[in-house]
Amino acid sequence: MSQKDDTKEPTMTLCATKRLFKIDGKKEFRWVEAKVSDLAQRAEVRCLYCKGAVRLHFKKQAHGMEDHCEHKAHQDSVFCRAGHFFEDEHRESLNPVE
Numbered sequence: 001m002s003q004k005d006d007t008k009e010p011t012m013t014l015c016a017t018k019r020l021f022k023i024d025g026k027k028e029f030r031w032v033e034a035k036v037s038d039l040a041q042r043a044e045v046r047c048l049y050c051k052g053a054v055r056l057h058f059k060k061q062a063h064g065m066e067d068h069c070e071h072k073a074h075q076d077s078v079f080c081r082a083g084h085f086f087e088d089e090h091r092e093s094l095n096p097v098e
C-alpha cells in the first residue's frame with residue numbers, strides 16, 4: 001500500500017453556517033455557504049458537502065495555512081468529496097449536523 005500524502009493542501013476554505021432568515025414573518029435558521037475566513041471561531045458550522053461536523057482552523061502566521069475547516073470525524077473525511085482522505089464514493093455524513 002502506498003503512503004497517504006499528508007502534505008495535501010486543505011481545500012475546505014468554504015463551509016456551511018446557520019443564518020437567521022425571516023420568511024413570511026417567521027424567523028428561521030437556514031444553512032448557507034460561507035467562507036471560513038469570514039466566520040468567528042464560535043460560529044455554528046458544518047461541512048458544505050456532507051453535512052458532517054467540522055472544526056474551524058484560522059491562519060495564525062502570515063505564511064501559514066489558509067483559513068479552513070476539517071471534518072471532526074475521520075469517517076467523514078473518507079466519504080466526503082472535500083475530505084482529506086477521500087477515496088471515491090461521496091456520501092452524506094452518518095451524523096449530519098442539523
Ligand SMILES: [Zn+2]
Pocket residue numbers: 047048049050051052071076080081082083
Ligand atoms: Zn464533508
